[in-house]
Amino acid sequence: MKRKFVYFLAAMLISAASCSFTNKTFDNPDKDKLLIDLITYVLEKGHYNPQDLDDDFSSRVFDRYIEALDPMKRFFLQEDIEEFESYRNAIDDQLKTSDLTFFNLTHERIIKRMDEANVMYKKVLEEPFDYSADETISVDYDNLDYVASRDELWDRWKKQLKLYSLERVVSAKKEKEETNASYDIAELEKNARESIGETFSENFDIYDDLERRDWFELFLNSVVEEFDPHTYYFAPEDKDRFDMSMSGKFEGIGARLEKRSDNIRVVEVISGGPAWRGEKLEVGDVITKVAQGNETPVSIVGMRLDDAVKLIKGPKGSEVRLTLRRVDGTIEVVSITRDVVEIEETYAKSTIIERNGHTYGLINLPKFYIDFQDYEERNAATDVALEIERLKESGAEGLVMDLRNNGGGSLKTVVDIAGLFIKEGPVVQVRSTGRGKEVLADEDDRIQWEGPLVILVNELSASASEILAAAMQDYERAIIIGSKQTYGKGTVQNLIDLNQFLRGNQEFGDVGALKLTTQKFYRINGGSTQLEGVKSDVVVPDKYSYSPIGERDQKNPLPWDKIDAVPYKKWESSIDFEATIEKSKERMANNEQLKLIDENAKWIKERREEKEIPLNLAAYEADVEQDEAVAKKYNVIAKYETGLKFQPLPYELPIMDKDSTYKQKRERWYEDLAGDVYMEEAINVLQDIKLNSIKQGKLADVKN
Structure with a gap:
């Protein structure tokens, strides 16, 4: 549906652009003026709320x-x-x-x-x-x-x-x-x-x-x-970064760089990338010259970081030669063949959780990623489906989907992921200005995961995360644990390539793209997640509880509204959802760790509201000492232990043996999870739900 809308908008605008832009004479060609023409026109014709x-x-x-x-x-x-x-x-x-x-x-x-x-x-x-x-x-x-x-x-x-x-x-x-x-x-x-x-x-x-x-x-x-907080202009290099963030991959050497003074320095070698595989690049190396294959090297000393990165990146299979100044001062030229680099932390990852002789599964999804050029390439939906199969093979009795801090992503992937947990049915409603609503549904009656499901969210769970949480909540397919409400972003953006309106005119080069709000989405029960977000079944405090970080805290968000619900069928089981939720709420109300987290969040709010700071040494030290004394009370938050045991899946073991960086990142993740009170409660809820209480295929009509 999203792709169809882009084609529709593109056709409409190209038709108009043939009159508006190509007949212009540029006595003094000015790319900035052209950009204003293009962007204001696209905003007027394509924005959801112009x-x-x-x-x-x-x-x-x-x-x-x-x-x-x-x-x-x-x-x-x-x-x-x-x-x-x-x-x-x-x-x-x-x-x-x-x-x-x-x-x-x-x-x-x-x-x-x-x-x-x-x-x-x-x-x-x-x-x-x-x-x-x-x-x-x-x-x-x-x-x-x-x-x-x-x-x-x-x-x-x-x-x-x-x-x-x-x-x-x-x-x-x-x-x-x-x-x-x-x-x-x-x-x-x-x-x-x-x-x-x-x-x-x-x-x-x-x-x-x-x-x-x-x-x-x-x-x-x-x-x-x-126009709204999520409409944004991307210059050409920014668009490349956006595409990379959405797909989790790019073509290059696999290194993160920074500029210090006039030097371009390596700050990370990305695990699995060509630089990592060749063991030719190290953190701290300074790149002084770049050559494309056998061409003459170009000095990048003093060059803008973006311009240097353009020279270093390149298509898969091409060669780049880098002149390096090593940490010890020696100069060396290395050759690296560029390849597709995947940023592992972008992708879904899972772990086995063991507690009291029972096994559970956790899938952490940082974003709903997709390759816009080819959906058959790696995407969030196929990866989550694969992780579910791996967890089932490992004997998982219940599943936690962790969507905390997930800012969203592809609408198609969230519909496909929702379909992994229900037999079939609507997932989200989408409405565009001047057009009727469209219902995006799971049309595959196959259920990937039939067992108990808990979804973790927080104030930074936004957009696609809210669609999935809302759908699972409406179907009563999962229990949502997290903040009072999620971020509250109920709008859909399309990335409009502005170059398509120039009809082959290369005079101005690449003019970038516009991320444009074109639609709003609604729950299948008719309510919008805009501003209101998704309200958790079990509300737990966290460090963001009193921070102004949601959509409602933006300067000009689109308003909340509601449309008609669509017919759907709840997932019927013998689970007493209300009793399970009440039991969880009771545990949360008596949890000393959560009480401390809530106190800490309030204190953080108070500190943020302090606007006058002393510049007298004694007075400043007194303030610091007072803050440190209070902070000591909250240091124990980081020392909390859940008693949960986290293990890698069998397929990861040989990877860890070969890749120490991968192993270190996983172990750090397990360590963080071992002190995660929210994960602890998610497992408590899964324990409350008896696996054999899920009755596959028995559904009850929802009366709308």
């Missing part, structure tokens, strides 16, 4: 954009903002005429102010900080005013840098005292300033690497995100 480009819209974009440019209000002066204000209600008009006056003005000004700040912070750090002064700093950046003069800006920078130095000094002082080592505050203060100087030098190097296109991308996203 906005009127009027003065009110313009004003909201203005605030969003200025905040994005200078979120801590440490670059712009009040006079800059006053000058910008003349454009507050003009952005809509400029968008309609592809006028870049406002963007050009702000771009030039932010570059100027950053250059000034680059000089200012260095001068501030030349002089020692006076920690005896009785002063504070406000970190309530949203409500700070812009400074009226450069003297005030100097004072703002001085306080910010002083805060950073205080953090370092107090930490260093504590380390010295714990080891009974002597120290001098003046020396610690000097070391802190030097450390801050190095950090900010690296930060400003990153700023220097930004090009006009990067700033323009920021402006474009300030515009498109005003």
